[in-house]
Amino acid sequence: MQLTDSLKAVVFDVFGTCVDWRSGVAREVALAAARLRVAVDALDFADAWRGRYQPAMEEVRSGRRPWTILDVLHRESLDALLPKFGLGALDEAARDDLNRAWHRLDPWPDAVGGLARLKRRYVIGPMSNGNVALLVNMAKRAGIPWDVILGAETSRAYKPLPESYVRCCAMLGLAPGEVMLAAAHEDDLRAAAAAGLRTGFVARPLEFGAGRRTDDGSRGRWDVVATDFGELADRLGA
Amino acid sequence: MQLTDSLKAVVFDVFGTCVDWRSGVAREVALAAARLRVAVDALDFADAWRGRYQPAMEEVRSGRRPWTILDVLHRESLDALLPKFGLGALDEAARDDLNRAWHRLDPWPDAVGGLARLKRRYVIGPMSNGNVALLVNMAKRAGIPWDVILGAETSRAYKPLPESYVRCCAMLGLAPGEVMLAAAHEDDLRAAAAAGLRTGFVARPLEFGAGRRTDDGSRGRWDVVATDFGELADRLGA
Numbered sequence: 001m002q003l004t005d006s007l008k009a010v011v012f013d014v015f016g017t018c019v020d021w022r023s024g025v026a027r028e029v030a031l032a033a034a035r036l037r038v039a040v041d042a043l044d045f046a047d048a049w050r051g052r053y054q055p056a057m058e059e060v061r062s063g064r065r066p067w068t069i070l071d072v073l074h075r076e077s078l079d080a081l082l083p084k085f086g087l088g089a090l091d092e093a094a095r096d097d098l099n100r101a102w103h104r105l106d107p108w109p110d111a112v113g114g115l116a117r118l119k120r121r122y123v124i125g126p127m128s129n130g131n132v133a134l135l136v137n138m139a140k141r142a143g144i145p146w147d148v149i150l151g152a153e154t155s156r157a158y159k160p161l162p163e164s165y166v167r168c169c170a171m172l173g174l175a176p177g178e179v180m181l182a183a184a185h186e187d188d189l190r191a192a193a194a195a196g197l198r199t200g201f202v203a204r205p206l207e208f209g210a211g212r213r214t215d216d217g218s219r220g221r222w223d224v225v226a227t228d229f230g231e232l233a234d235r236l237g238a
Numbered sequence: 239m240q241l242t243d244s245l246k247a248v249v250f251d252v253f254g255t256c257v258d259w260r261s262g263v264a265r266e267v268a269l270a271a272a273r274l275r276v277a278v279d280a281l282d283f284a285d286a287w288r289g290r291y292q293p294a295m296e297e298v299r300s301g302r303r304p305w306t307i308l309d310v311l312h313r314e315s316l317d318a319l320l321p322k323f324g325l326g327a328l329d330e331a332a333r334d335d336l337n338r339a340w341h342r343l344d345p346w347p348d349a350v351g352g353l354a355r356l357k358r359r360y361v362i363g364p365m366s367n368g369n370v371a372l373l374v375n376m377a378k379r380a381g382i383p384w385d386v387i388l389g390a391e392t393s394r395a396y397k398p399l400p401e402s403y404v405r406c407c408a409m410l411g412l413a414p415g416e417v418m419l420a421a422a423h424e425d426d427l428r429a430a431a432a433a434g435l436r437t438g439f440v441a442r443p444l445e446f447g448a449g450r451r452t453d454d455g456s457r458g459r460w461d462v463v464a465t466d467f468g469e470l471a472d473r474l475g476a
Contacts, residue, residue: 131409
């Protein structure tokens with residue numbers, strides 16, 4: 001049987017796979033710094049903020065901390081970083097607004113078109129560590145045509161914990177083998193495959209900036225390896 | 239301040255408000271009965287199936303039964319009803335298929351057009367006792383352009399429990415006063431209002447069939463009272 005005969009849904013990692021978090025966050029950090037008349041390397045700030053992402057989620061995954069959505073973890077990381085970058089004077093309203101930079105990230109140029117094609121044949125949705133409000137606001141702004149919003153908040157478990165994948169499939173009423181995770185990160189795909197999902201690697205060579213190393217799809221046997229969402233749609237017959 | 243200045247999302251009761259459950263279920267019951275060559279009053283069957291809806295959910299709401307999604311409750315009710323209507327010979331595959339009649343209900347004629355208008359200005363989603371898979375499959379088939387799928391399964395509480403409404407608003411990152419529930423049922427609106435949501439009554443005089451009594455919007459002070467989703471969109475400036 002062909003993969004496409006049994007596949008019913010394609011779900012997506014979001015940060016890095018669907019949207020360019022680094023440029024988007026840096027753009028808003030630069031604006032906030034300019035208002036304070038402080039010189040900041042905004043890309044360095046974006047990298048430092050993202051650098052706190054896995055450690056913050058690990059507190060929740062480990063059970064040391066009760067379930068906490070990503071907006072709250074992002075805000076705590078932001079509050080910790082601002083003084084280190086000379087931005088400690090940012091007021092509450094500006095901090096809240098800057099934290100929502102993660103709700104306003106731009107999709108990679110091929111993403112919305114590829115998703116619109118995939119949507120004609122499959123149920124599509126995020127399977128992201130972002131919380132529901134973040135993902136809904138992002139999709140509204142960018143025109144991402146999700147059928148459903150799934151992820152850590154609906155599963156109450158952060159990737160790569162197996163429950164995060166399994167509970168998303170269960171909510172769709174599908175067996176894991178009827179669902180593909182598409183992601184630019186091979187550790188995410190490896191955990192999804194271990195939970196029984198099909199896997200699609202999509203290369204995002206610019207995720208961390210030009211010349212920085214990214215996964216290339218060679219570290220596992222993925223069902224599909226594609227250069228962008230258009231090729232993913234081609235390979236999935238959409 | 240005008241209602242529309244503070245409103246960010248409009249969420250919808252689904253069975254009866256967005257879709258015509260009675261005709262849709264009866265259509266599929268009639269087909270299943272015809273295959274067995276059994277004469278059945280399919281509308282009576284639909285009414286009897288729906289009649290078991292509140293008692294089944296009440297077992298869960300009361301805590302006498304752990305969290306159980308609506309697809310499972312519907313299936314139990316179906317299995318109990320089939321022999322009473324002479325349809326006990328229906329096999330497992332046919333029962334599973336008939337249970338999914340609830341995933342294949344048709345929207346009222348004004349629903350999709352009104353929702354497409356509301357989507358331009360507001361986040362729109364179901365706030366339904368239907369489970370996520372049911373709501374996603376229904377929307378895919380009918381072209382309902384939801385931004386997000388919310389309801390009892392994402393809240394793990396059946397309406398009209400207050401948590402069902404409050405947790406949906408929290409997932410959207412919104413205060414209850416920034417969210418309107420639109421429904422054809424005044425008890426649903428009353429519970430939503432008690433939880434702090436705004437309310438929109440939409441009349442669905444044919445929900446239970448011609449000549450059967452339905453709510454008319456007169457039993458409470460709702461923020462908006464409309465005859466269909468087009469008028470709701472008008473009133474909400476969408």
